[in-house]
Amino acid sequence: MKSEHQILIVEDDPTLLRGVCDNFASRGYFVRKATDGEAAIESALHQCPDLIVLDVMLPKVNGYEVCRYLRQENINCPIIFLTAKGEESDVLLGLGLGADDYLPKPFSIRVLLARVEAVLRRVGNRSDESQEMHEFGSFRLDTRARKLRGADNQVVKLSPKEYELLAFFLDHRGEALSREKIMDSVWGYDVTVTSRSVDRFVTTLRKLIESENGEFIETIRQFGYRFRAR
Numbered sequence: 633m634k635s636e637h638q639i640l641i642v643e644d645d646p647t648l649l650r651g652v653c654d655n656f657a658s659r660g661y662f663v664r665k666a667t668d669g670e671a672a673i674e675s676a677l678h679q680c681p682d683l684i685v686l687d688v689m690l691p692k693v694n695g696y697e698v699c700r701y702l703r704q705e706n707i708n709c710p711i712i713f714l715t716a717k718g719e720e721s722d723v724l725l726g727l728g729l730g731a732d733d734y735l736p737k738p739f740s741i742r743v744l745l746a747r748v749e750a751v752l753r754r755v756g757n758r759s760d761e762s763q764e765m766h767e768f769g770s771f772r773l774d775t776r777a778r779k780l781r782g783a784d785n786q787v788v789k790l791s792p793k794e795y796e797l798l799a800f801f802l803d804h805r806g807e808a809l810s811r812e813k814i815m816d817s818v819w820g821y822d823v824t825v826t827s828r829s830v831d832r833f834v835t836t837l838r839k840l841i842e843s844e845n846g847e848f849i850e851t852i853r854q855f856g857y858r859f860r861a862r
Contacts, residue, residue, distance in 0.1 A: 638662045640681035642672040655741050669693025676702050688715035703730040710751045730792035750820050766802040806861030
């Protein structure tokens with residue numbers, strides 16, 4: 633299998649790191665590696681990987697802080713967390729910081745490879761299908777720059793997942809979208825999120841773009857949501 637994708641693997645366990653890197657290399661990926669948070673940040677900033685597989689418990693800087701810093705620096709490549717922490721609060725923290733998926737340890741390398749392929753495919757499909765500019769109310773979403781601007785051209789700060797949720801809504805404006813379809817399209821079918829997680833992200837997004845509840849995002853009782861076609 634040939635792939636032009638560059639993957640950054642960040643893991644401090646040398647045996648696990650070697651095994652993961654070898655498996656990705658055998659699939660044709662160009663693999664870079666880092667063993668602590670500082671090295672991960674340095675590599676991500678200068679090597680521009682297509683995806684990062686990121687352990688949470690790292691020396692120097694933990695994975696959550698690595699993710700937070702990279703998103704603040706507008707490094708928007710997909711991030712998949714690897715961690716022994718599997719509680720819903722941990723999952724929501726990682727996703728809220730901008731991660732795209734979350735795989736608890738111990739894990740199957742075949743599952744990890746499948747998750748990576750699914751995330752890369754999903755991101756590529758969204759890029760192909762998305763319009764370059766969406767306008768609603770006083771807002772404009774520029775999908776090439778991945779920026780939302782409001783009144784007076786001011787940038788509205790969105791986390792990567794908030795951006796993807798809004799872009800998905802706008803690409804399907806006027807459609808009734810089930811929570812399951814939203815989870816599948818924005819987070820991926822296999823990721824550990826629930827309908828409650830979707831509701832929380834919608835609530836956060838509403839606070840950023842709406843002056844009154846339902847102004848743009850309409851709740852469809854016991855089903856999901858619709859972004860108003862106006």
